[in-house]
Amino acid sequence: MAVPWQSIELTVNGLKTQVLRAGTGEPLMFWHGGGTVGGWDFAAPWTERFQVYLPLHPGYGGSGDDPGMTTIQDYVMHYLDLLDALSIERFNLVGLSLGGWMAASFATQHSSRLKKLVLVAPAGLWIKEHPSTDIFRLKPEELAPALAENLAALGPPPDPHDVDFIVQSYREMTTLARIGWQRLYDPKLSKHLHRVRVPTLFVWGKQDRIAPVAQADSWTALVRGSTLRTFSPAGHAVLNERPEAVRAIAEFVTA
């Protein structure tokens, strides 16, 4: 179902920031992953219960580029400014992959502003026994198959020779490289996750080939009182692939 997103543009600490908004209710903010393939229509069930805010990270979509944003903490600070601009004090936060890493970092510092936290196949932890796939090593043609168990869930495949698509992908990878060319995790995050003091749900696709589901054990052990829901068959793009995962998140946040 296509979501009737309203696109708003704000200037946040000097940086153009695009926010997609839909639905009414309590605020639920979604922080997207390192790529934008697949789109955001999966969020339709959320818009029935919440006012969904979907900001495009700096370096993605209609948001501007800031070469100075080189750490996850830069994004945490950016989102504190955005929350001020939107006059949002307390909210529900869902973060996917890279956005999950941002959300986890945010929660270690600002749990009091969160009602519920959902981390979907988050990046950020370094788990030696179950390492994440280094997406910088993936060839363009390897990326989509690594993301999803059911490729059709990501929509029609983009034309690999389409210059607009090539440039957009390059821009997204550039943003990602600024944050994590050397490592797409924070070796210190595990020391700080005990500070997440908000009801937290982890959501994972059982066939995730980017962040293996086995990583979930470390996360749930580090975030006290957290729970895990897994879905199958689903890969890293579990939200696109499994509508029941999206509904489960809505239920967790509502409860």
Add this chain to the structure above:
Amino acid sequence: MAAPKEGVVAKWQDDLQFYTMHFMPYVYLPPDHKRFDSLWVDFSNKYFDPEKGHALYERYIKEMVLADQLGYDGLVVNEHHNTVYSMMPVCTLMAAALIPLTRRAKICCFGVPVNLEMPNRLAEAYGMLDVMSGGRLEIALPLGTGMEYWANSLVNPATARARFRESLEVLLQAWTQEGPSQFDGEFFNYRYLNPWPRPLQKPHPKIAIVGSGSPETVQVAAERGFGYASVFVPIAVQEKTFRKLREEMPKYGHEFTPDKALFNVMAYVAETEKLAEEEFREHVRYWVEDTTRTTPRYLNPPGYISPEQLRIRAAATASHGGFDWQVLTSQWRIVYGTADKVANILGQWCESANSSRPVIHHHLGDMPHWKVVKNMTLFAEEVIPRLRGRQPSATAQPLTAEPAGGQARAAAGAH
């Protein structure tokens, strides 16, 4: 040799110097190598046979020594990583090896990709080479190809250009301020910037920026008043690059001189044009199709260029064919034929680029030793005198009293 003072040399003929450049490639590719879409970055080093590599080093060094004996003004080495394209991942080592084997030619490191070194260590290495060679060092500073950032992935390509600029600041501070000095930057902090040894040339060896003509690298050269060493790109791109350099440099209080436009040429001289083509063409093909073969992903790691630049490159790649001899020899600086023809064309190129520094590849790809010796010798004996004959006032003097042609004959006789 006293370098011409900035501002004195206005015409390319007044200061014409001939540099010869060697990539020192590894040429023993497996029979099925065409199935690899890149011979860079991830092409397995299991295909490198050190015994064959040893023989190649001995041969390539001999070719550079011959160039010195033939009277070439500069011996150019450069650096690449994880590739058959070059066996010089540490080009300062090759420069050091050449110093005691050569007498007059400048040793040109064109050079270490600045971002792959700590800038104080670069100042040290180049300081050593300049002092060891008695002031024969000349350097050119490359950002490094995209492939170098995959091979040396500790350096972030997304910050490569900012880091390059800062490294340059460190390097120049190290060479222009008495040590110890302090440096506080975004990427580097030095409490005691004080590299020993200091270069012999004052204030430092001649510096150029290496590049393919991207606006950012031309800008750095213009701001600093450095030379610009254009890598092998189409003639139109080189000319546009040098035009930009000539326009921009005065804006920063620097004067453009023809020695600041260094351009790469592939040249082959033989008795007849037909023979030259026969002997040369297959090695150009090998260079184009094999040693430079890599993927767009490796050419442009994330952040290495802006999305706008990528759009230009992506559009260009779509229209780019493979090896096309007609296109290569008309739109690129590839010249072959008799000495007359090569001298004529090279003279025209120096004229149109207002450059007194052609950097000539006498060896290319899998060219055998005998062809390199023949080409290099004929070029030195027959092409250089024809071009030197054009200069209205001879200001460029070799260190020895012997004219270049005489040296060439003596050396050719010895081989």
